[in-house]
Amino acid sequence: MSTKKTANMAIKHLNRTNIFQLLYRQEPKTKQDIVASLHLCLPTVTQNINQLADEGLVTESGSIGNTGGRRAKTYTTVKNARTAIGLDITRNHVTTVIVNLTGEICYRVRIRQAFSRTDSYYQFLGKQVENAVEESGINPSHLLGVGIGVPGLITEDNQSVFYGEILNFTGATCSEFSKYIPYHTALYNDANAAGFAELWARKELNNAFYIMLSNNIGGSIAIHNQIYTGNFLRSGEVGHIRIVPDGRPCYCGQRGCVDAYCAATELSSLTGGDLSTFFKLLKGDDEKALDVWNQYLDYLALTIINVHMLFDSTIILGGYVGEFLDDYINELRERVRLLNPFEDNADFLWVCSYKTEAIAAGAALNFIADFVNSI
Template sequence: MNIFDIKQKNRDKIYFYIRKKKMATKQDIAYDLQLSLPTVTQNLEYLVEQGMIGAECKVANKAGGRNPVAYSYISDAKVAIGLDITRHHIKSIIVDLDGNVIKYIYKRQNYRRDDEYLKLLGEAVEEIIESVKLNRSKILGVSIAVPGLVNHEEGYVIQGRVIDNDGMSCEEFSKYISYPTRLIHDSYASGFSEIWMSTEIHNAFYFSLCDSVGGCVLLNDNVYLGDGLYSGEVGHLNLIPDGGQCYCGQKGCLDVYCNAEVLSSHTDCDLNLFFSKLEQGDEEMQKVWDQYLEHLAMAVTDIRMLFGCTVILGGYVGAHMKAYMPLLCEKVDARGPFGESSKSFLIPCENEIESVATGAALFFVDEFLNDISKEVL
């Protein structure tokens, strides 16, 4: 490495050291990273100037004398915005560099493929920024999560029959958004939020149970996109030969039997009401739920056989699953060919609220943290 590369590497090491410790003195940094005090001092001054760390705190000097300054990590030095677009709503969220939610706004809005709807997306971004008086220089970008198969490299929807966004590009969705943008498959966003927040899980299959069924293959803490853009599309596995009609044109797809509307259709499209009635012992809801779990168990068994890894139940239904895991595990165990306990690999999602919007925003955060020298320093 040349001198410039060494300087940037040292700066990165110092920043991530403070991020991990949350607070540290220059003496601690120099000792633990084996850097000279002048090198540490120079880089700390730069990081403070950039607003990436703070230097207001002081810690007691146990040996006596002047108290040394402790430099603190600023989690909202940079932020990212995520949009979750579905048939009936627009959800927007702001997250900081630790993935903490700064602000969330839900808006009931039917999707339309027209310019007026695109203006609404721009207004949603502006509304959430203004709601917290956000310093715009902190914004890394806006990620837009949509249902449909997305070519992430070229930034457009290659198949979007769920909400009629087929062929739409990132440029179209971001027409009225004045920040860097990216387009993301909604299931990939949800799955990424789970793996990003976890310190223990590095490989998993995220099973997204929303108004449509999707999935996400997570490999070494990253989303595996595959070669044909169909990675994780379990919603179109043939669950019941010649079964119910799927929106894709085929019959018997998993989506027909495990999407969230299979449940909410019994309670006037209110999924929370379905689970409320289920908890109250409603016999009709119990029958619907038992049949749903049978189909879900079939799907989980197939996914486990395919990937042999942790299976995370997410999406709208996954957010309600914790109380019902013993029953589902019982059904999965009855189908398992090798006698293993599904409790060892089947878990409900941790991110129960707005995982799509959060995960979308985290793509910008992750990119920033992985390439911090290029982006800021």
């Protein structure tokens, strides 16, 4: 193919991408709006809109203009034109969600199922995906893929787990997980997936540090809207920052790590593993719960200020504990404020937008983002 022909095709593709993305970010728009925003000619815009409409990606949404004059049709993207599935794998549960092009969750199921690296477990995952497709009624040919969020560190190609102490599954592969899943699949680190979902939910954020306060602690760094993975894909491991010299033992083999002080189990161990019961006790001013909570908040505040000193960014708290933090965020901010050498506040500290489904949603949203960026 000639260079000129290749260049023409690249321009045509870029026009299509720009038109779709403009509608995707700022809908609805008329053809004239698109002409003005992208400096394209009307026939180019019309041709692309027709093509995108034929593919079911764009549709007429109404019209604007004076009632006396000629009204111009407006166009929007079709939010359910593509979907993606996300799975969140933990020691005892599997959460399945479906998200559409806008990141809206249109299906969610959480089932108790103990993790095991067995064929029957992988069959179970296949069944969850099959059920999700059937029960939601989505078009399987428009399903972009299945993202699988796991508590482990993942290779750059999203195909295997290179550190998996939490579930003892180091070396597990994506093909193993997806043996019974007939769609594109990819593995994602749980905290990175959840952090990605939080960034998606808050478009105004560019830089953020996400701390996942679940039964283990995870962290995720976003710089200029991209997850920063580090040189060896082990970035953001806030759970293994040591805050107490020779402190409590951590599962990583070290002592005094954040994980040993701020994991959700530090709270739920008081109530037989049930975190919501812990927060009920706390609401009822139970003395033991207050004592544990008080200590927990001090360690958490210390962790937060250490991270903030390094990143000077928004910090979002999520995970199992994050789900309950709305009522306590001001108290926590106050403790962080007292440790802040630069400002007399801790306004950089936020509670997560997604609650229990952040990991699954984030794993799915990776497929949505790839689609929107490459259309």
